[in-house]
Amino acid sequence: MLYIDSFLNFLKFEKRSSDHTVVAYKADLKQFAEYMKEMGVKDEREVKTRFIRNWVVALHYDNLKPRSIHRKIASLRAYFKHLLREEVIETSPVEGVILPKLSKNLPDFVKEKEMDLLLDHVPFGEDYPGVRDRTIIDLFYGTGIRLSELVALKDRSFDFGSGLVKVLGKRNKERLVPLNQTTLNSVSNYMLRRNQEFGENKAKSFFLTDKGEAIYHKLVYRIVNKHLRSVTTLAKKSPHILRHTYATILLNRGADINAIKELLGHANLNATQVYTHNTFEKLSSIYNQAHPRA
Incomplete structure (x- = not known):
């Protein structure tokens, strides 16, 4: 995929995201790019909603936790939203992806x-x-x-x-x-x-x-x-x-x-x-x- 590095630079230098956040986005997007490569897709403009849905299913069968899947889709959503702003794409393929609601995990704390x-x-x-x-x-x-x-x-x-x-x-x-x-x-x-x-x-x-x-x-x-x-x-x-x-x-x-x-x-x-x-x-x-x- 062609624009990942550009997006990461946007996060780091314009949005001023932390190094930890940039690393997390990079990992999610590179993982998706590898999946797309296996599907024969190398250009973001060729990504379809069904490809992302199939990736979600693949992540599920890899026993990834629902919260982690949500985070990865959130990374994709932010990425394609950026490409929309940059006029690289006309519509975001992520918008048609519906994920099940997460149960609210109440935060643990030490007494x-x-x-x-x-x-x-x-x-x-x-x-x-x-x-x-x-x-x-x-x-x-x-x-x-x-x-x-x-x-x-x-x-x-x-x-x-x-x-x-x-x-x-x-x-x-x-x-x-x-x-x-x-x-x-x-x-x-x-x-x-x-x-x-x-x-x-x-x-x-x-x-x-x-x-x-x-x-x-x-x-x-x-x-x-x-x-x-x-x-x-x-x-x-x-x-x-x-x-x-x-x-x-x-x-x-x-x-x-x-x-x-x-x-x-x-x-x-x-x-x-x-x-x-x-x-x-x-x-x-x-x-x-x-x-x-x-």
Whole structure:
């Protein structure tokens, strides 16, 4: 297919999408291009709606999860919409593709007592990896930032005087997130330990590997997964679970949903409202205390 690289450049340089987003689009589109090549189609103008429907069926028989199939079709939809704007095609072949509605998966979250156990009682160790790992967990839990946002942090991202961290979010949009005193202390302690270990930080990354190199996504994921295993039985033990946990706890403690939207860096309120289901635990507690027949 002829225009994938052009579209990826549009995402990166004009739409200012994150590297993670561009990589995801690239993977989806290259996979579709391979399928089209098998069908003898090399030009986007030759793609028919039935080809995309057949691809959906093929993905289903490959045991791909429905949510993943939806994401791939969303990538195609955005791609062909771009080609429409560029007048490469006259109609989008994706518009005729109807996918079944997804069941809403409510976000999992780690219980507050489990996080207290992890951060207050589980030993991380006083060596560099231990101090770093604890700070990573603390920062995810204390700010709700995304994995890509944590990896992108630099020393200058932190303002200790104001107690804020500057986060570079999706589409390179910056936001300021407050840090509680415990997390501030954790970050400060990490910087001291890191500089003792490696000297002045010349890497672009705030967090470093055991060898003093810039940290990367897979390592952070493994760190979080390893430590969450010690306190929770949740199936998913990822950095994003800690983002869910952050939002849920703020809501349960009475924070305004619009404020949480800004803290999380959501573009619209719909993305934040998915967390409101978890406040039912709080509502039930209030009901049991207040209702005369409870």
